[in-house]
Amino acid sequence: MHRREKERDQLKRKLESGISIHMPAPRRIGKTWTINRLAKDLRDVGWVVVEMDVEGMSTPQEFARDLCVRVEAQSSFKDRIKAHIFQRLGNLLGGEWGDKPLDAIGRVDPIEFAETLIASLNEAGEKTAIIIDEISYFFLALAEQSPRDAHAFAYKIRAIQQRYKNVRWLITGSIGLDAVARRYDLEGAFVDFETFLLAPFTEDEARSYMRDPSVQQQLNHVFDASDADFNGMFEELGWLAPYYLKLVANEVRPCTVGAPGAASVACSTDFEAAFDKLLQPSRRSEFAVWREHIRKNLPVGDREIAELVLGSLSKASSGETQDTLYAEVSRVRPSVALRQLKEVLAILVNDGLLHKPTDRYSFRSGLVRRYWQEYEAQ
Numbered sequence: 001m002h003r004r005e006k007e008r009d010q011l012k013r014k015l016e017s018g019i020s021i022h023m024p025a026p027r028r029i030g031k032t033w034t035i036n037r038l039a040k041d042l043r044d045v046g047w048v049v050v051e052m053d054v055e056g057m058s059t060p061q062e063f064a065r066d067l068c069v070r071v072e073a074q075s076s077f078k079d080r081i082k083a084h085i086f087q088r089l090g091n092l093l094g095g096e097w098g099d100k101p102l103d104a105i106g107r108v109d110p111i112e113f114a115e116t117l118i119a120s121l122n123e124a125g126e127k128t129a130i131i132i133d134e135i136s137y138f139f140l141a142l143a144e145q146s147p148r149d150a151h152a153f154a155y156k157i158r159a160i161q162q163r164y165k166n167v168r169w170l171i172t173g174s175i176g177l178d179a180v181a182r183r184y185d186l187e188g189a190f191v192d193f194e195t196f197l198l199a200p201f202t203e204d205e206a207r208s209y210m211r212d213p214s215v216q217q218q219l220n221h222v223f224d225a226s227d228a229d230f231n232g233m234f235e236e237l238g239w240l241a242p243y244y245l246k247l248v249a250n251e252v253r254p255c256t257v258g259a260p261g262a263a264s265v266a267c268s269t270d271f272e273a274a275f276d277k278l279l280q281p282s283r284r285s286e287f288a289v290w291r292e293h294i295r296k297n298l299p300v301g302d303r304e305i306a307e308l309v310l311g312s313l314s315k316a317s318s319g320e321t322q323d324t325l326y327a328e329v330s331r332v333r334p335s336v337a338l339r340q341l342k343e344v345l346a347i348l349v350n351d352g353l354l355h356k357p358t359d360r361y362s363f364r365s366g367l368v369r370r371y372w373q374e375y376e377a378q
Contacts, residue, residue, distance in 0.1 A: 002201060002205045002206070002208040002209035002212065002242075003037070004030065004033075004034045004037065004198075007034060007196075007198060008034065008037055008038050008041055010196070011023075011038055011170065011196060012038065012041055012042065014194065014196070015042070015129055015168045015170065016127075018165065018168065019168070019194050020161055020168050020169035020170070020171075020192060020193050020194070021169070021170045021171070021193060021194050021195075021196050022171050022172075022173075022177060022190060022193035022194070022195050022196070023035075023170060023171070023172045023195075023196045023197075023198055024136075024172070024173055024176060024177060024178075024195070024197065024198075024350065025172060025173075025174065025197070025198035026174055026241075026350075026351050026352025026353075027174045027289055027293070027351075027352070028239075028241045028242075028243035028244060028289065028352075029198060029200060029241040029242075029243075029352070030198075030241060030242045030243075031133075031172055031174070031198055032053075032133060033242070034198060035051070035131050035133060035170065035172060036051075038131070038170075039051055039129075039131060042127075042129055046126070046127065047126070047127045047128065047129055048074055048121065048124070048126050048127070048128040048129070049128070049129050049131060050067070050070045050071055050074065050121070050128070050129070050130045050131070051070065051131045051133070052066055052067060052070055052130070052131070052132045052133065053132075053133040053134055054066065054132055054133070054134055054135055054137070054138040055133070055134035055137040055138070056137075057138050057141070058138070058141035058142050058144075058145060059110075059142065059145075059149075060110035060111055060114070060142075060149065060153050061105065061110045063110070063114065063138065063153075064105060064110040064111075064113045064114045064117075065102065065105055067114055067117055067118075067130075068101050068102055068105070068113070068117055069102075071085075071101075071117050071120075071121065072101065081120050081121060081124050082101075084119070084120035084123045084124065085101050085116060085117060085120045086101075088116045088119060088120060089101065089104050089108070089116060092104075092108055092112065092116070093107060093108065101117070111152070111153060111156045114156075114160070115156070115160050118130070118160050118164055118167055119160075119163075119164055121164070121166070121167050122164035122165070122166045122167050124166075125166065126166070127166065127168075128166055128167045128168070129167075129168045129169070129170060130167060130168070130169050130170070131169075131170045131171075131172075132169070132170070132171045132172070133172050134172065134173055134174060135171040135172065135173055135177065136173030136174070136175045136176065136177040136180050137173065137174070137175060137297070139153075139154060139177070139180050139181070139184075139186065140175065140180045140297060143180065143183075143184040143186070147184050147185075150184055150186060151184070151185065151186060151189075154181075154186045154189035154190070155186075155188070155189045157189065158188075158189045158190070158191075158192060161192060162192065169193070171193065174293075174351070175293070175297050175347075175350075175351055176346070176347055176350035176351060177190065178350070179343065179346065179347045179350065182343075200239060200240040200241050201240040201241065201242075201245075202240070203230075203231060203234055203240070205240070206230070206234055206240045206245055207227065207230050209242060209245055210225075210230060210245060210249060211224060215246065215249075216263075218246070218250075219246075219249050219250050219252070220250055220251070220252075220253075221252060221253060221254055221264060222263055222264065223249075223252055223254040223263055223264045223265060223266045224263045224264075224265055224266070225265060225266045225267070225270075225271075226265075226267075229266065229267055229268050229271065232268050232271065233248065233268070233271040235366075236271070236272075236275065236366040236367065237365055237366065237367055238363070238364050238365040238366050238367070238368075239352065239364050239365035239367075239368065244365065244367065247278065247286060248271065248274050248275065248278065248367070249274075251273075251274035251277045251278060252266045252270050252271060252273075252274045253266075253270060253273065253274075254266040254267075254270060255267050255269065255270050275367055275370070278367065278371075279367075279370055279371060279374060281375075284371070284375055287368060287371045287375075290353060290368060290371075290372075291376060293351065294306050294307065294310070298344075298347065301340070302340070302343070302344050302347070304333065305329055305333065305336060305340065305341060305344045306344050306347070306348060307376075307378070308328065308329050308332055308333070308378075309325055309329065309341075309344065309345065309348065309354075309361075310348070310353065310354075310363075310372055310376065310377070311372070311376070311377035311378050312325060312328050313325075313354065313361060313362060313363055313369070314363065314369050314370075314372040314373035314376070314377045315373065315377075317362060317363070317366060317369060318360065318362065319360035319361050319362025319363075320360055320361060320362075321359055321360050321361075322341070322342070322345065322361065325341065325345070325361065326338055326341050329341055345361060349361075352364060353368070
């Protein structure tokens, strides 16, 4: 139930139907695990799958080089793809370029080089998927250096996607590609990607995950708990993603020791004690990804607004309305526009820190809220 079988089947069917997909998903939700398993599912039925992770890259040259390495790694590369690449590069360079595709980088425009690789995959005649993880980080880094280059590369990718129909695309990001695209006028480049949201676990899926013997064997103490006690922990955790479920479970010390051959049983006080342990100063690094995310990936102006918003919302689990947040932010930043606040709130919701179940914004995770209140709020 918790192995994303339904989502993997839906993604596979969409790719089979010729649909290219944008799958935004916050960090720690199991996105990379899901796409890795999907890649195996596709290979098992004969697809060529090229997997890339472009976080940390910031130029078309880096993108093209990594794509080349990944294409060359395909088991069918020598027999079915390499000839197409050699012919195309030969046409571009007059035949004088060496005997390895990477030799052509630097002599060919990186966008043309990437198209050569993708066209070659297309011409090989096999169903092919290019799975690119963290593409939003790549376009953010590229656009911050050169909005013009980001625009040219994004729209070239769109043209390539439309031209070579045997190649399907799945792109993912831990930060909102829509926010990056809107900021740098790239939205039209991604209109042909269908959005597929990877949600956190449901309570049933979370219980299935917690009771999975392979998960339990990784914990400090093997245990079970009643549905009611698990649900109480889930309500406080809020963010039912594998990383955080395991983080809490690893600190649980069951109050009832099981008989020989039976699992010990944890109760609600054991879960609360686990939360308290995770909020000790020595465990702050467990939450560093959120602080780093805000400070690394938002422009300075948006970052200041985000930190003010998160500091305010960390005070109580009930959250605040947009109007109240705007009044609080305006006291510190009188020049801030309501539209800018809305953009920042949308980013924080998209990235999994906040949600808006009613008319009030609040932290999605009670554990992260308590951490932010303790260590990050001004």
